[in-house]
Amino acid sequence: MDSDNSITRREFVASSTKAAAGALLLGRMPTIISAKPSLKKKRLAMVGTGHRGTGMWGTSVLASCGDIVEFVGLCDINPGRAETAKKMLSVSCPTFTNFEQMIEKTKPETVIVTTVDGTHHTFITKALEMGCDVITEKPLTTNEAKLRQIIEAQRSSKNKIIVAHNYRYPPTQARLKELLMQERVGRLTSVDFHWYLDVYHGADYFRRWHRLRENSGTLLNHKASHHFDLLNWWIESEPEEVHAFGALEFYGKNHEFRHTHCRPCPFKEKCEFFFDMTKDKRLMQLYADNEHYDGYTRDGCVWKEDIDIFDKMAVQIRYANKVQVSYSLTTYSPYEGFRVAFNGTKGRIDFWMHEKQPWPMESYDEIHVTDSFGKAEFVKLPRIEADHYGGDPVLRETIFKHQSAPDPLKRAANVRDGAMAVLIGVAARNSIGSGKPVRIAELTDLVPQAQKPYAE
Numbered sequence: 001m002d003s004d005n006s007i008t009r010r011e012f013v014a015s016s017t018k019a020a021a022g023a024l025l026l027g028r029m030p031t032i033i034s035a036k037p038s039l040k041k042k043r044l045a046m047v048g049t050g051h052r053g054t055g056m057w058g059t060s061v062l063a064s065c066g067d068i069v070e071f072v073g074l075c076d077i078n079p080g081r082a083e084t085a086k087k088m089l090s091v092s093c094p095t096f097t098n099f100e101q102m103i104e105k106t107k108p109e110t111v112i113v114t115t116v117d118g119t120h121h122t123f124i125t126k127a128l129e130m131g132c133d134v135i136t137e138k139p140l141t142t143n144e145a146k147l148r149q150i151i152e153a154q155r156s157s158k159n160k161i162i163v164a165h166n167y168r169y170p171p172t173q174a175r176l177k178e179l180l181m182q183e184r185v186g187r188l189t190s191v192d193f194h195w196y197l198d199v200y201h202g203a204d205y206f207r208r209w210h211r212l213r214e215n216s217g218t219l220l221n222h223k224a225s226h227h228f229d230l231l232n233w234w235i236e237s238e239p240e241e242v243h244a245f246g247a248l249e250f251y252g253k254n255h256e257f258r259h260t261h262c263r264p265c266p267f268k269e270k271c272e273f274f275f276d277m278t279k280d281k282r283l284m285q286l287y288a289d290n291e292h293y294d295g296y297t298r299d300g301c302v303w304k305e306d307i308d309i310f311d312k313m314a315v316q317i318r319y320a321n322k323v324q325v326s327y328s329l330t331t332y333s334p335y336e337g338f339r340v341a342f343n344g345t346k347g348r349i350d351f352w353m354h355e356k357q358p359w360p361m362e363s364y365d366e367i368h369v370t371d372s373f374g375k376a377e378f379v380k381l382p383r384i385e386a387d388h389y390g391g392d393p394v395l396r397e398t399i400f401k402h403q404s405a406p407d408p409l410k411r412a413a414n415v416r417d418g419a420m421a422v423l424i425g426v427a428a429r430n431s432i433g434s435g436k437p438v439r440i441a442e443l444t445d446l447v448p449q450a451q452k453p454y455a456e
């Protein structure tokens, strides 16, 4: 018989799950429950063994969850990079250049998709067809035709797709979401959201595969899908109509000199955007050492004439619940960060995330809550610099260790969430092309809902 102060297993699970949920709510790593190491580890396979694959989903997953997961296969179109990844992860599994062969031979339970954005749909649909669950990096895909394929594949499969929308997971986002859920400034009516990529980070997108819309769907998709997903999640509604402007007027052909890439560049001395990747051992191992397989140069010239993505973008969004959004993305700012403001019927919430700036930084992040006709409240939160404002470790542990824990902030993202983030970018791109507003319902058979449906 149980003694008075003992708890049943069910109570223990319930209370520890609550504690874990509370910790996750604040963006902290839960310390009370940890999944019991099962005898059989979850079998993972990865396609796309580049920077994100080997880092966030490779060494970091093994470091934090290596007791419950194992890699059974690694696949990349570049055989050298797959071998480099195998060494970086210190694993003994086989490597492949053929995805189907990997699935057939290694029989993974879950496939992690970390290839370039424009290829995600191929691996997501094939993995589902072959009976695997999928964890895919954002953006879910790059255009409406590929998105329709993914939606159909999900409808005819019992397997699950998780879209890794990591920006929902930092502690600052948790606090903003709580304030919005509590209607702290009344009913939300509009949002001002402006994102600044600086001359280092912003420029990097114009050096790499992202510079071609075929690969990235433009930064309205590759980068802004993070931001559009945050908007959908904050506003708790789905986008209905989008009108946008965009141009390429700084990078690419807008310059007097250029070369193929930085290492052999004759303009090194005078180009402010010269990037010396030889100083970064990891980048040299992943990319330079494997260049001879695919000709991909990680330090491509930001002035290349084939660049066909926008470098400044402005988007207006109207949601099905009538909330309006003004959004912009700048890619050559002198400092990095974002500003967001939520206008409600009873006040306004302001938040400025400083990431990199030339003047002294505070050691905390601060949310300002201003009541109409009343006082102002300042919510200070400890600043977390690493891993996407502290979001990556929380997402990783949530996926691998706490998937069945309560999700009070509704942070889990499924195909519909991934789709809605992509659809705003696609609509914005189409609107820039046509000069006209675009309705989200025209792009796929998903009908925008005033109250956002949540992942189960």
Ligand SMILES: NC(=O)c1ccc[n+]([C@@H]2O[C@H](COP(=O)([O-])OP(=O)(O)OC[C@H]3O[C@@H](n4cnc5c(N)ncnc54)[C@H](O)[C@@H]3O)[C@@H](O)[C@H]2O)c1
Binding pocket: 047, 048, 049, 050, 051, 052, 053, 075, 076, 077, 078, 081, 113, 114, 115, 116, 117, 119, 137, 138, 139, 164, 166, 209, 222, 388
């Ligand atoms: N959530 C985040 O914060 C975040 C951050 C960075 C990257 N990402 C996402 O992660 C993904 C990978 O980005 P990255 O920065 O690691 O790029 P990367 O270039 O380092 O890696 C991409 C890898 O995919 C491989 N690849 C390309 N086409 C392929 C194909 N058809 N078959 C097999 N392999 C193929 C490339 O050879 C490369 O090794 C992208 O979808 C990106 O949007 C997300």
